[in-house]
């Protein structure tokens with residue numbers, strides 16, 4: 001592809017250099033473009049909805065740091081808070097008041113959370129959440145769903161293989177089978193399979209961990225009754241329900257999916273948006289559970305950089321900016337409430353941050369609907385959905401409800417489509433197994449630009 005080389009020469013050189021000293025040239029595998037082919041672009045800077053690479057190409061960013069950049073890149077309020085905090089020292093390893101300020105924001109937004117512990121990554125949050133579930137129940141096994149990602153902690157790196165297999169096999173070399181055996185695997189959106197697992201292992205199950213919208217096998221919404229079914233099963237069998245809202249928290253609604261659909265998990269994992277682009281994550285629960293954590297309780301968990309003042313400043317500034325955006329009345333844009341549940345969805349955007357999430361919902365839905373229609377005009381079947389600032393599409397004739405469906409999508413076509421969009425200045429996730437994101441900086445003009453690139457790109461990948 002000569003055009004490719006011409007436009008990406010500096011990125012290519014940067015990648016060659018990086019490959020000498022960084023494994024595969026990257027610090028997180030998806031960035032290597034292995035799933036879509038070609039060479040990764042190297043980003044020089046971001047501003048609002050745009051990324052600029054080292055060759056001077058501009059892209060509309062639909063990755064948004066995997067959802068973290070809710071306000072877009074280099075938002076002035078966030079940059080100024082971070083700069084101010086940095087000038088006062090980067091890290092103390094001692095208490096600072098801003099930690100409690102961010103924690104109060106989170107506790108105020110999530111009805112199931114009385115207390116939180118701040119950590120540095122979603123991986124740490126999920127790892128600590130399952131430790132807490134085990135500490136609280138004295139049980140060992142965790143049920144997870146095929147295609148759900150909870151970071152790279154050993155016992156949660158179990159996802160591939162037949163969804164029907166009762167025991168998971170490790171997804172990665174270096175994960176002992178003994179660890180993987182503590183993880184029971186069920187297909188997403190299949191409450192009956194979970195019930196069968198619980199019937200067999202009920203007394204050993206410490207918790208069920210789930211992404212309330214799956215965003216790591218494409219964008220997969222929960223079917224009606226799936227999440228509430230998990231809640232009932234946990235109540236009946238004394239297991240704890242863990243919502244991994246690292247991606248959905250403060251992204252689909254103020255208070256996450258649990259507020260949107262009025263389902264209370266026992267433990268919640270947060271990350272991405274709450275750090276506003278800095279390394280910051282959290283886990284939280286009701287008081288009696290969190291009091292099991294050290295120094296109050298017997299479950300040990302710690303971190304040199306946890307509650308880092310600069311990261312916390314970015315999180316506070318981000319959540320403040322969301323709250324300060326004026327409210328817009330529900331349904332103002334004439335949009336249908338987000339699926340899967342109607343009545344409770346109205347409460348989703350109240351009381352704070354409502355305007356932001358309705359704006360985001362309107363625009364991500366416009367993208368999902370627009371892409372589906374543009375694909376159809378070119379004779380291509382596409383499934384698409386959106387919730388708040390999170391959305392996605394997949395090359396599939398039928399609905400995508402679980403990991404098997406996700407694997408059956410046309411990933412070769414996605415790879416071609418990815419490059420067609422990249423050449424037209426739109427940065428999609430470099431893998432068909434990822435959700436997509438927009439920020440508050442993605443205004444109607446930006447959305448229109450994406451849709452026009454999308455139309456041309458469908459033409460270029462049609463059969």
Ligand SMILES: *Cc1c(COP(=O)(O)O)cnc(C)c1O
Pocket residue numbers: 066120121122123124126149150151152211215216244245246247271272281
């Ligand atoms: C991103 C993500 C994680 C992992 O977070 P890291 O900060 O990458 O460790 C965990 N769970 C979900 C649902 C995620 O989307």
